[in-house]
Amino acid sequence: MDKTKEEQLDNQQNKPLKEPTIWEEKGISRRDFIKFCTAMSAALALPVTFAPKIAQALDEIKRPTLVWLEFQDCAGNTEALLRATTPDVATLILDILSLDYHETIMAAAGHQAEEALNGVLRDQKGKYICVVEGSIPLRDDGIYCCIGGKSALSIAREVCGNAFATIAVGTCASYGGIPAAAPNPTGAVGVKDAVPGATVINLPGCPLNPDNLTATIVHYLTFGKLPETDSHGRPLFAYGKRIHDACERRSHFDAGQYVEIWGDSAHRNGHCLYKMGCKGPETYHNCPTQRYNMKTSWPVASGHGCVGCSEPNFWDTMSPFYKRLPNVPGFGIESTADKIGAGLAVATAAALTAHGVISAVKKDKDTDEKMEN
Amino acid sequence: MGKLVSKYIWESPVRITHWVNFLSILTLSATGIYIGSPKTLALTPSQYIMGWVRFVHFVAAYAFTISVLSRIYWAFAGNEYANWRSLVPYLYKEGRRNMKETFLFYTFFKSKPPHSLGHNAMAGTAYLSVFLLYIVMIFTGFALYSEHAPHSLVRTLFGWQFSLFSNQGMRLTHHCVMWLLLVFAIQHVYSAWLMEVTEKNGVISSIFGGYKSAPTKE
Numbered sequence: 033m034d035k036t037k038e039e040q041l042d043n044q045q046n047k048p049l050k051e052p053t054i055w056e057e058k059g060i061s062r063r064d065f066i067k068f069c070t071a072m073s074a075a076l077a078l079p080v081t082f083a084p085k086i087a088q089a090l091d092e093i094k095r096p097t098l099v100w101l102e103f104q105d106c107a108g109n110t111e112a113l114l115r116a117t118t119p120d121v122a123t124l125i126l127d128i129l130s131l132d133y134h135e136t137i138m139a140a141a142g143h144q145a146e147e148a149l150n151g152v153l154r155d156q157k158g159k160y161i162c163v164v165e166g167s168i169p170l171r172d173d174g175i176y177c178c179i180g181g182k183s184a185l186s187i188a189r190e191v192c193g194n195a196f197a198t199i200a201v202g203t204c205a206s207y208g209g210i211p212a213a214a215p216n217p218t219g220a221v222g223v224k225d226a227v228p229g230a231t232v233i234n235l236p237g238c239p240l241n242p243d244n245l246t247a248t249i250v251h252y253l254t255f256g257k258l259p260e261t262d263s264h265g266r267p268l269f270a271y272g273k274r275i276h277d278a279c280e281r282r283s284h285f286d287a288g289q290y291v292e293i294w295g296d297s298a299h300r301n302g303h304c305l306y307k308m309g310c311k312g313p314e315t316y317h318n319c320p321t322q323r324y325n326m327k328t329s330w331p332v333a334s335g336h337g338c339v340g341c342s343e344p345n346f347w348d349t350m351s352p353f354y355k356r357l358p359n360v361p362g363f364g365i366e367s368t369a370d371k372i373g374a375g376l377a378v379a380t381a382a383a384l385t386a387h388g389v390i391s392a393v394k395k396d397k398d399t400d401e402k403m404e405n
Numbered sequence: 406m407g408k409l410v411s412k413y414i415w416e417s418p419v420r421i422t423h424w425v426n427f428l429s430i431l432t433l434s435a436t437g438i439y440i441g442s443p444k445t446l447a448l449t450p451s452q453y454i455m456g457w458v459r460f461v462h463f464v465a466a467y468a469f470t471i472s473v474l475s476r477i478y479w480a481f482a483g484n485e486y487a488n489w490r491s492l493v494p495y496l497y498k499e500g501r502r503n504m505k506e507t508f509l510f511y512t513f514f515k516s517k518p519p520h521s522l523g524h525n526a527m528a529g530t531a532y533l534s535v536f537l538l539y540i541v542m543i544f545t546g547f548a549l550y551s552e553h554a555p556h557s558l559v560r561t562l563f564g565w566q567f568s569l570f571s572n573q574g575m576r577l578t579h580h581c582v583m584w585l586l587l588v589f590a591i592q593h594v595y596s597a598w599l600m601e602v603t604e605k606n607g608v609i610s611s612i613f614g615g616y617k618s619a620p621t622k623e
């Protein structure tokens with residue numbers, strides 16, 4: 033270990049703990065805390081040497097304010113967050129951020145609740161973080177989702193527009209998601225499309241993985257800025273790699289071992305779900321490594337193909353979920369591209385054979401005629 | 406009828422790219438069909454059957470791409486028979502007349518196709534569509550290929566197509582165009598045979614050796 037690192041660690045350990053840190057108050061041991069910081073540096077794809085830096089930043093937290101808005105959603109992302117079985121550091125991160133507004137879990141209701149939000153807007157302009165869950169309807173002046181008499185769009189404009197940054201959690205808030213699926217009756221869009229001026233980072237997924245939310249917030253607390261994103265506004269640390277390339281069933285794909293029917297022996301043996309319509313080859317998300325529900329599992333591990341839920345418009349563009357390719361538009365439901373293609377090839381061969389026969393007959397006739405002349 | 410002489414029509418780049426295309430399209434179709442609906446052939450996960458099939462698909466894809474690009478270059482650098490103008494006969498008068506007569510021949514209204522040394526006019530038109538289909542295959546193919554490397558140069562060059570096609574639409578297009586090319590291939594072999602037996606100008610051997618027989622007056 034080199035000198036500087038040693039010093040860093042020394043500083044950490046020998047720091048006179050005059051007053052208990054916020055973590056100790058919450059009953060989290062120093063050991064667990066450092067373990068968490070190391071896990072976070074891994075989640076953020078940073079070298080482990082960043083763990084002390086993260087620890088330091090989290091020790092010195094200045095309780096940034098967080099408001100959580102819900103629009104056209106199913107509260108699935110809130111659920112994902114609350115599902116943590118034992119409240120660990122990850123959930124407490126959200127506790128220590130002062131969560132001033134969250135309709136599903138706040139005690140206040142009605143005007144009192146709205147007052148809490150107004151308070152944040154008044155006092156913390158440009159400093160608070162806004163989390164949005166659910167899509168925002170634009171059609172018919174946005175009347176399809178109203179809270180406290182205001183449309184989702186006007187709330188988003190005001191709250192996201194004045195935030196330090198907005199984190200869109202789940203595919204609906206990121207890209208419109210399921211409410212935006214064709215024919216999109218409410219004209220639903222994601223936050224960035226509804227409020228183009230806002231600073232938005234997207235954490236799509238159905239639901240998002242709460243670990244990625246924690247890591248994004250930890251990144252912000254440590255470095256004072258949002259993590260780097262891809263062209264869909266998703267942080268690269270979580271959405272930079274393809275599911276297919278980190279999948280535990282990948283060796284079966286490369287070998288050529290495929291599930292053919294649900295429940296067949298290949299399925300029971302954990303073989304590749306490619307032929308069952310798995311969209312892992314076209315989806316970018318860290319599910320295989322980060323997993324869900326306290327790292328218990330993720331869809332492909334439990335035997336269900338990926339449906340590409342973290343990709344824009346997945347409901348329309350990744351379907352059919354249980355088949356590799358969509359049907360050819362304009363042909364019957366059961367016609368696959370291969371049936372149509374093979375049919376066309378056979379028809380062509382038949383037509384040309386007929387053409388050949390006619391040519392031959394005709395040629396004989398022509399020659400006959402010539403001979404007669 | 407005057408005497409026949411051998412005339413050099415297809416220069417070597419035309420013949421070589423023709424056969425590289427032939428071999429690579431066969432390989433790409435065979436491997437592509439397997440990639441599209443693979444059968445379980447492996448007994449253990451340490452085998453690499455799909456891995457090799459995809460590898461062969463990508464190597465053939467590069468051969469095909471280089472061949473198509475070379476042929477496009479030769480459409481500007483080669484002789485008059487290789488020239489791009491022969492793919493757009495409808496742009497000039499003689500071509501239009503040729504097209505009409507060839508069409509009448511194919512539909513049995515005339516017993517002889519018009520004489521032409523290079524592509525006949527209908528064939529030239531078909532080849533233009535085929536070249537466009539090649540380009541579609543190359544573009545969609547490389548876009549699919551770039552999925553494994555979302556931050557690569559290939560992705561920058563070809564990834565913009567994902568905003569035109571949906572991801573699934575791209576796969577479906579890549580898959581269906583294969584069938585169109587196979588249908589073309591069947592038709593192509595048939596037409597070559599038909600011209601061989603009616604025109605007796607050695608069109609089939611010409612793609613091997615480059616020479617066609619032509620009346621002396623030419």
Ligand code: HEM
Nearest residue numbers: 433434437438440441466542543546547549550576580583
């Ligand atoms: C005439 C030329 C070609 C033919 C007939 C052909 C055929 C096919 C077919 C049938 C598939 C399966 C599609 C599916 O069902 O999803 C496929 C997949 C693919 N092809 Fe091609 N292809 C051709 C050229 C190319 C080229 C030039 C490339 C460029 C690299 C390419 C790259 C790919 C890739 C990346 C896949 C997907 C493989 C995977 O997902 O593992 N192909 N091809």
